[in-house]
Amino acid sequence: MKRTLLTAFTLGFFLVFGSPVTAQTVDSLPSWTDGKAKQSIIEFVATVTEKGSPAFMPPAERIAVFDNDGTLWAERPMYFQVLFALDRVKALAPHHPEWVDKEPFASLLKGDVKGAMADGMKSVVEIIMATHAGMTTAEFETVVSDWIATARHPTTKRPYTEMVYQPMLELLAYLRANGFKTFIVSGGGIEFMRPWSEKVYGVPPEQVIGSSIKVKFELRDGTPVLVRLPELDFYDDKEGKPVAIHQQIGRRPIAAFGNSDGDLQMLQWTTAGQGPRFALYVHHTDGEREWAYDRNASMGGLDKGLDEAQAKGWTVVDMKQDWKVIYAHERR
Amino acid sequence: MKRTLLTAFTLGFFLVFGSPVTAQTVDSLPSWTDGKAKQSIIEFVATVTEKGSPAFMPPAERIAVFDNDGTLWAERPMYFQVLFALDRVKALAPHHPEWVDKEPFASLLKGDVKGAMADGMKSVVEIIMATHAGMTTAEFETVVSDWIATARHPTTKRPYTEMVYQPMLELLAYLRANGFKTFIVSGGGIEFMRPWSEKVYGVPPEQVIGSSIKVKFELRDGTPVLVRLPELDFYDDKEGKPVAIHQQIGRRPIAAFGNSDGDLQMLQWTTAGQGPRFALYVHHTDGEREWAYDRNASMGGLDKGLDEAQAKGWTVVDMKQDWKVIYAHERR
Numbered sequence: 008m009k010r011t012l013l014t015a016f017t018l019g020f021f022l023v024f025g026s027p028v029t030a031q032t033v034d035s036l037p038s039w040t041d042g043k044a045k046q047s048i049i050e051f052v053a054t055v056t057e058k059g060s061p062a063f064m065p066p067a068e069r070i071a072v073f074d075n076d077g078t079l080w081a082e083r084p085m086y087f088q089v090l091f092a093l094d095r096v097k098a099l100a101p102h103h104p105e106w107v108d109k110e111p112f113a114s115l116l117k118g119d120v121k122g123a124m125a126d127g128m129k130s131v132v133e134i135i136m137a138t139h140a141g142m143t144t145a146e147f148e149t150v151v152s153d154w155i156a157t158a159r160h161p162t163t164k165r166p167y168t169e170m171v172y173q174p175m176l177e178l179l180a181y182l183r184a185n186g187f188k189t190f191i192v193s194g195g196g197i198e199f200m201r202p203w204s205e206k207v208y209g210v211p212p213e214q215v216i217g218s219s220i221k222v223k224f225e226l227r228d229g230t231p232v233l234v235r236l237p238e239l240d241f242y243d244d245k246e247g248k249p250v251a252i253h254q255q256i257g258r259r260p261i262a263a264f265g266n267s268d269g270d271l272q273m274l275q276w277t278t279a280g281q282g283p284r285f286a287l288y289v290h291h292t293d294g295e296r297e298w299a300y301d302r303n304a305s306m307g308g309l310d311k312g313l314d315e316a317q318a319k320g321w322t323v324v325d326m327k328q329d330w331k332v333i334y335a336h337e338r339r
Numbered sequence: 340m341k342r343t344l345l346t347a348f349t350l351g352f353f354l355v356f357g358s359p360v361t362a363q364t365v366d367s368l369p370s371w372t373d374g375k376a377k378q379s380i381i382e383f384v385a386t387v388t389e390k391g392s393p394a395f396m397p398p399a400e401r402i403a404v405f406d407n408d409g410t411l412w413a414e415r416p417m418y419f420q421v422l423f424a425l426d427r428v429k430a431l432a433p434h435h436p437e438w439v440d441k442e443p444f445a446s447l448l449k450g451d452v453k454g455a456m457a458d459g460m461k462s463v464v465e466i467i468m469a470t471h472a473g474m475t476t477a478e479f480e481t482v483v484s485d486w487i488a489t490a491r492h493p494t495t496k497r498p499y500t501e502m503v504y505q506p507m508l509e510l511l512a513y514l515r516a517n518g519f520k521t522f523i524v525s526g527g528g529i530e531f532m533r534p535w536s537e538k539v540y541g542v543p544p545e546q547v548i549g550s551s552i553k554v555k556f557e558l559r560d561g562t563p564v565l566v567r568l569p570e571l572d573f574y575d576d577k578e579g580k581p582v583a584i585h586q587q588i589g590r591r592p593i594a595a596f597g598n599s600d601g602d603l604q605m606l607q608w609t610t611a612g613q614g615p616r617f618a619l620y621v622h623h624t625d626g627e628r629e630w631a632y633d634r635n636a637s638m639g640g641l642d643k644g645l646d647e648a649q650a651k652g653w654t655v656v657d658m659k660q661d662w663k664v665i666y667a668h669e670r671r
Contacts, residue, residue: 067543144585188545201589211399212589213520213546219586224578224604231607233585240586246556253476253565254551254572255587257533257544272556275563 035181037331038174038338044287044329047322048178051285052185055261062283066186070260072252072273073179075193075200075217077266077307078289079208080171081160083298085306087167088199089131091154093120095138103137112137132239139196140220140237147235152202165336168207173335174324175289178264179208187262192252193217194244194269198235216251218243244269249276261285267307271315278319286321288312293327296337367513369663370506370670376619376661379654380510383617384517387593394615398518402592404584404605405511407525407532407549409598409639410621411540412503413492415630417638419499420531421463423486425452427470435469444469464571471528472552472569479567484534497668500539505667506656507621510596511540519594524584525549526576526601530567548583550575576601581608593617599636603644606653618653620644625659628669 039045055064076082096106096115106112111130114122124130139147160170179189191210193200197217204210219240222233243251249272252260262285263270263277274286290309291300302310316323324330332338371377387396408414428438428447438444443462446454456462471479492502511521523542525532529549536542551572554565575583581604584592594617595602595609606618622641623632634642648655656662664670 067537070545197586197589205399213402213587215589222582222585224581224608226607231581231604231611233581233608249556249563249565250554253554254529255545257529257547272563275558276556276565279563 035184036174036177038177040329040331042329044322044324048181048285048287051262051283052182055283056185064261064282066188068258068261069182069185069187070190070256070258071182071187071262072190072192072256072260072264072277073175074265074267074270074273075191075195077291078172078264078270079175079179079191080167081297082307083300084161086195087160087170088195089134090161091151091158091199092131092134092138094154094158095150096134099138135196136220136237139199140235142235144198144222144233144235147198148202151199155203165334168203169334169336171207171334172289172330173332173338174330175264176208176335179210182262183209188214190214190216190252190256190260192243192248192273194242196220197243216243216255218247246272248273252276263287264289265312266291267304267309268312269307271312274312274321275315278321286316286319287324288316288321289324290326292325293330293333295327296333297326367516368506368509370509372661372663374661376654376656380513380617380619383594383615384514387615388517396593396614398520400590400593401514401517401519402522402588402590403514403519403594404522404524404588404592404596404609405507406597406599406602406605407523407527409623410504410596410602411507411511411523412499413629414639415632416493418527419492419502420527421466422493423483423490423531424463424466424470426486426490427482428466431470467528468552468569471531472567474567476530476554476565476567479530480534483531487535497666500535501666501668503539503666504621504662505664505670506662507596508540508667511542514594515541520546522546522548522584522588522592524575524580524605526574526579528552529575548575548587550579578604580605584608595619596621597644598623599639599641600644601639603647606644607647610651610653618648618651619656620648620653621656622658624657625662625665627659628665629658 036045054060054062055069057063073079076086093115096112100106100116106116111123111126111133155167158167159165160167163170182189189210191200191204195217197215197219200217201212201215204212204215221236221238221240223236225232225234241247241251248270252273259280260277261280261283263274264287265274266289278284278286288309291298293299301313302308326333368377386392386394387401389395405411408418425447428444432438432448438448443455443465487499490499491497492499495502514521521542523532523536527549529547529551532549533544533547536544536547553568553570553572555568557564557566573579573583580602584605591612592609593612593615595606596619597606598621610616610618620641623630625631633645634640658665
């Protein structure tokens with residue numbers, strides 16, 4: 008009898024308030040404060056997943072693309088891949104006695120990072136090629152896996168995989184739970200991300216797109232290997248991002264997530280498609296818990312993108328206001 | 340009482356014969372004759388999917404790669420994409436009065452395909468660039484979709500999508516039913532395949548890898564477009580196939596399917612991985628129902644690959660013996 012009453016009451020509740028089994032009843036985004044940003048995400052997902060809705064998108068079309076540096080994990084004091092390269096220079100130095108007198112390596116080995124970077128991108132490219140090429144793809148994978156398992160962030164002293172944004176991990180999982188296929192589309196190296204992207208982000212290697220250097224197929228004593236060459240294959244930034252999305256995914260995403268002007272073209276390309284679209288910028292506003300930078304940043308700057316986001320009504324995440332925690336370890 | 344007896348009987352049956360719900364109880368490959376080729380496929384799939392087996396592969400590692408021309412659909416009298424390009428030359432001729440005196444277009448427009456091809460690959464490249472570039476990616480997709488829906492094969496007079504091999508369609512579905520992710524890795528153009536690959540093969544655009552020309556991001560009156568440029572981006576054949584697999588999938592397949600020497604490096608790369616691997620060549624032996632060619636073919640030749648397949652014990656499909664039907668329409 009009690010049970011019947013309860014059932015009748017529950018039924019009445021459902022009739023009045025609708026089915027409780029929606030994304031909203033269990034909070035899938037617990038690290039997000041209840042603001043406009045969180046609401047815009049939930050509304051978009053509800054819109055495209057509701058059967059019968061004119062804006063319904065079949066799961067195959069639910070492609071979501073995420074920048075990595077500054078969007079899924081931090082990018083200060085500099086891109087983590089550059090820090091990896093600096094570590095590699097030190098590790099490889101004994102095999103390169105010539106580096107003692109050769110810039111940018113000489114300054115680096117003396118601990119003078121600023122001096123090493125004197126020639127800007129030219130220095131970075133030289134360091135990247137010297138540390139990322141000249142081995143097989145399997146060898147490089149081992150190097151990356153070892154580094155990511157042991158290296159520590161220079162200021163927080165935490166593993167780099169703990170420098171990922173907890174709210175974004177929740178967002179990735181939330182989208183996947185709603186039938187989305189999540190891709191990473193990063194300016195960073197594709198082979199720098201793939202060894203750990205599945206474990207950390209739940210994004211398998213075949214859904215990681217990034218910059219790449221050329222590789223060459225070779226038979227060594229009858230065994231095929233792929234050798235990494237010191238030559239740029241593709242630079243996956245700015246105009247390159249929609250190009251890479253097109254070449255590697257072959258359909259236009261319906262949702263895009265970035266944090267800098269380097270992501271602007273990806274957000275433009277995504278939102279220019281027909282039907283419901285979603286674009287989100289992570290705005291680094293929290294100098295205390297993370298870093299605060301935007302228009303005038305030398306790296307990961309957000310200037311034109313911020314204007315366009317405001318003009319077009321894209322979601323802009325104010326890290327300080329919209330995220331209860333930045334990193335998972337803050338909750339412990 | 341009856342029900343209890345039946346249950347006991349059924350349980351006894353299961354205990355003796357194992358679960359009846361296995362791939363083998365229902366024939367998933369009905370167009371394959373019961374020979375060594377079919378058996379090798381079923382054994383491989385059973386080996387990698389059996390939980391607790393030392394050769395078990397988790398679903399994420401079950402990557403299978405398929406060549407397209409000559410492996411999934413026919414490639415005679417010439418690659419279907421070349422026939423598409425020839426049709427495009429005719430369609431575009433009114434906008435190119437200069438083609439009347441300019442080879443290879445002049446010969447083509449007179450119906451002299453052989454004359455047009457006098458310069459070999461140089462002629463093909465000129466025709467491809469003239470017909471595949473100079474429009475947006477969206478425009479090209481429409482052109483391909485219209486053609487594939489209306490064009491007919493020159494000798495069979497059937498739509499090209501009916502020139503796909505029924506046994507290979509069954510194989511694709513069988514692998515997917517066993518947790519494999521199926522990819523196409525073709526020398527053909529990536530944007531020539533993607534508009535119909537999902538419908539015909541069940542392979543979504545993001546799992547289609549192929550040759551490509553460069554594309555460029557542009558804002559036209561504020562609307563972003565990707566424009567196809569007359570410049571080769573990547574040629575996905577021979578040594579290119581393992582390179583593309585690496586760049587786009589990021590992990591080594593455990594099964595590879597091809598039909599020509601152009602697929603050899605892909606099969607080598609696949610089988611050189613640790614653990615159970617499977618490589619299969621489709622050997623065109625049926626001059627009556629399809630075409631018969633191998634070592635000396637000018638296109639899609641299988642020479643070195645045939646030797647290596649025999650030396651390494653790869654599966655070689657004898658189309659005449661191993662396939663009950665080649666095309667679905669034979670069954671009607």
